[in-house]
Amino acid sequence: DTEVTQTPKHLVMGMTNKKSLKCEQHMGHRAMYWYKQKAKKPPELMFVYSYEKLSINESVPSRFSPECPNSSLLNLHLHALQPEDSALYLCASSQEDSSGANVLTFGAGSRLTVL
Amino acid sequence: AQKVTQAQTEISVVEKEDVTLDCVYETRDTTYYLFWYKQPPSGELVFLIRRNSFDEQNEISGRYSWNFQKSTSSFNFTITASQVVDSAVYFCALSEAEIPSNTGKLIFGQGTTLQVKP
Numbered sequence: 001d002t003e004v005t006q007t008p009k010h011l012v013m014g015m016t017n018k019k020s021l022k023c024e025q026h027m028g029h030r031a032m033y034w035y036k037q038k039a040k041k042p043p044e045l046m047f048v049y050s051y052e053k054l055s056i057n058e059s060v061p062s063r064f065s066p067e068c069p070n071s072s073l074l075n076l077h078l079h080a081l082q083p084e085d086s087a088l089y090l091c092a093s094s095q096e097d098s099s100g101a102n103v104l105t106f107g108a109g110s111r112l113t114v115l
Numbered sequence: 116a117q118k119v120t121q122a123q124t125e126i127s128v129v130e131k132e133d134v135t136l137d138c139v140y141e142t143r144d145t146t147y148y149l150f151w152y153k154q155p156p157s158g159e160l161v162f163l164i165r166r167n168s169f170d171e172q173n174e175i176s177g178r179y180s181w182n183f184q185k186s187t188s189s190f191n192f193t194i195t196a197s198q199v200v201d202s203a204v205y206f207c208a209l210s211e212a213e214i215p216s217n218t219g220k221l222i223f224g225q226g227t228t229l230q231v232k233p
Contacts, residue, residue: 048219099167100212101212102219106152
């Protein structure tokens with residue numbers, strides 16, 4: 001299995017809602033990532049988990065709350081979002097290859113619309 | 116500071132033309148990694164290639180080839196005999212080898228949108 005699976009593919013939520021994005025990988029990768037991508041822009045890193053521990057938080061607002069229940073799962077809990085948070089949220093996982101590089105495998109993304 | 120520049124915002128070619136996507140990077144590290152990813156309209160970022168800073172060999176994979184030149188800090192991507200299915204946004208990215216923890220953080224360029232017309 002060489003995939004990163006993200007659910008849901010599309011999500012529409014109001015500013016007072018609480019929802020979650022889910023990500024799963026079964027490649028045995030030890031690092032997992034959340035990226036945010038606005039239209040016509042490159043992905044921007046939000047969080048990195050390494051061995052199930054949060055290793056990077058790129059100063060993301062607290063209305064985004066990541067969770068890594070185990071080495072295969074990564075969640076992103078959403079609460080009190082703003083319309084400007086509407087974007088494509090990409091999950092990725094990686095493992096170091098023989099050269100020491102982390103090659104990220106991305107999921108198809110969850111497209112979020114905040115009304 | 117680390118930076119990746121893709122000066123070409125959009126490129127339009129006719130099928131079977133060759134096309135080169137430019138990528139220039141900045142880093143102070145001596146060990147780093149360069150990547151190209153393809154993002155079709157479906158949204159998923161597809162890994163194409165990884166290059167190490169200490170390996171300047173060019174690479175060819177089918178219709179794709181990559182030219183890495185440390186002297187000019189460039190990592191250009193050429194598609195030979197382009198096809199409509201090559202239409203996508205292409206991102207060049209840089210990752211530094213952080214010690215002791217290599218987090219794999221990618222610094223992306225702005226992307227180049229390639230449109231291949233039939």
